[in-house]
Amino acid sequence: MVSAVVRDHSVVYAPRMQDLLAREEKVFRIDATTVGVSDCDLMAEIVAGRPVLATERSVYKPAAGADIPHDSATRTIRALGQDVMAGIRTPPPPARALSGAWPYAATSYLRRWLFASDPLPVSLLSKRGVTRSDTVSRIVDRAVTLWPGSDAEGKCTALAEQIRGASGTQDRKQAIALYRRATATLCDGVAALAGNALWLMGPAREQEGGARDDLTSVLWETLRLLPPAWMLFRKGGDAYTGLHPEIRPTDSVALFPLLMHRHPDYWSDPLEFRPERWAGVADPEKTPAFMPFGFDGARCWAKHLVVPLAESLLTVAFDNGLVIRSPRQEAHIPLRSLLSVRFDAEAAA
Template sequence: MYEMDNRTIHYHKEIRRLFDDPSQRGVFRIDEQTVGVTDGPLSKAILAARPMYDFERIVFKPILGQPIAKATFSAVMRAVGQDARRVAESPPEPGPRLAGRWPDAGYLYLQQRLYASDPWPIYALTHRVANRTGWLKPLVDGLSSRLMTRLLHRCAPIHSSALAQLVNEAPDAHERRRAVTLYRRTARSMCITVACLVTNALWLASARDARERPRDCITETLRLMPPAWMYHRNACQEFTAVDARIRETDDVLVIPLITQRDPRHWPDADAYEPDRWLGVSNPEASDHYLPFGHSHDRCWARELVLMLAEHTIRQIAMQDHWTDSRQTSVQVPLKSLLCPTRVNVVAV
């Protein structure tokens, strides 16, 4: 349990143990096959030691055993960038209310702003239920691909997102199937990551700070409650070369959630202080700040996540919505993305 300005954050017991147990610092053993790392410079050295393996990636991991080509990666990134800029640079449009329970309300807002114009067989893939069951995903992708092929034979969908155009333009059924999987992974990852980041900022920041200096609020939120709070890397010889305490058979968990609260580096480490970023042009130059990983293998959509998060926070603040002052606590479960399960946003 952590209290900030009369608000309490109840973390899952395993996360609390990381906060409270002094033995969970530097390099420490989690189990017989896994080592945790929280030291800042060592964390960056680990992440820089080798490129990510294909199967360690979330969006661009192999599809049906086949790796993602660089040309495909580039095409997807261009499309996602076009869609993000379209939303961030356009005036507000009628759509889902920003009030409600976050991160669910945030996911719905981003889903509709980014992808609502897409053909229904693939737009359905942006719904969170389509991404919850691992064994179901290939079946859903295959069905959506076949439905898209039938739809394209009847008419050419227009006014769709740039990401959906990659599905529309696939040259054959095999490539369309792969494009559908990338659409689902990419759309879901963008929506959920931004929604979680904004939810964390809604809980930590004041409406005034968010309205006047959203980027500083986001930067500090990424320090104190980074959605990507842990990076998993599979065992390799390169990590042993960086630190002999890591065996060649050890998987490594780099944990920026702890690194970014190190009191030896951060004054008032557990306090939410956007002022600490005044005049800082490159926060990630610090060895103790790595919310998007290392520069050699940084999150593929870092700038787009920041752009959409800033846009969304501005929209909430401009519409005079913010966290319900009557809500005094949140629960943070043990999941791949660090985020409260329910933050109530209301008109203020």
């Protein structure tokens, strides 16, 4: 299961990921305190075994020294949905900004498309150059805490309005953390998905003069073969010990959609990129052994936004003649929390 040759080009995984892909067992020990699982039924039982802990969530983990209240989380989801839908309806930025190293160029492009209307310093919260520096991030957070742009009512995104409308310093700090996390998680994830889809579609699309497949099916197949959220981690505990003899009370559990999505027990021609397998599938998430956004009770909070936004991004890329310049045949996937192919692309002038 290591090599996946699709349309005359392939991907090369980081060594530790290659080791995982070479596993034939569906339940296996990774190290002294971690068990890996790619068995469909066992994964469902593990997710149902207990609620997800706050510290296991990427966005709603504690911030500013306190847990994120449920109502704050709900408001953030709704605000982000409003901002994405509003952004998709507006003209996209110039496509030349998509030229460069992917997925980073796509991440910056999405942030500009969706959140550039926010006043300074709020808009800096979503800038990749800021988020890469802890020191600069703290300075920006402090600036936004003191001055959230009170004169910007009606001129900013719904997420930024959450900061402006916070009732006190603690609430504002948490709203800042949610703004930063929500924008980063969404834009990074969509950029990775779109980039993976571009690579999987491959040179054939360029040779056909930009002809495109059904983008929705392309994205669902990309979520199967190269899912950005390729691993889910659950801390150990008694809830899992009775589910499988390999799992001990002290063990944490790593769930691998990447392995499950490529296993021949669940899929025909599992390593082939075949978007047509999703034609006529009304609800792809009900497909057995398919976990692009998690199981019931632990699904991605923004799953309803990811595919439409990625489709809009790909449409902009194709309409403006975006082509992959390098590498041409073999791209590397580093060991990161998001699985994403790295390549350089160029949009038509």
